[in-house]
Amino acid sequence: MLSAGDAAPDVMLWTAPGERRAVAELHGDGAALFLFYLFDWSST
Numbered sequence: 001m002l003s004a005g006d007a008a009p010d011v012m013l014w015t016a017p018g019e020r021r022a023v024a025e026l027h028g029d030g031a032a033l034f035l036f037y038l039f040d041w042s043s044t
Helices: 023-027
Strands: 012-016 019-022
Touching (some): 012 023, 019 023
Antiparallel strands (some): 012 019
């Protein structure tokens, strides 16, 4: 788990079905809050 002020790791995230983006591309140099929902785009 990251603490306040920690740098986010350079990883790719699924932002929509079939769409991936780098964390750095999503937040740039500013602060960010990422929420993850398990099975958000599935029928389960």
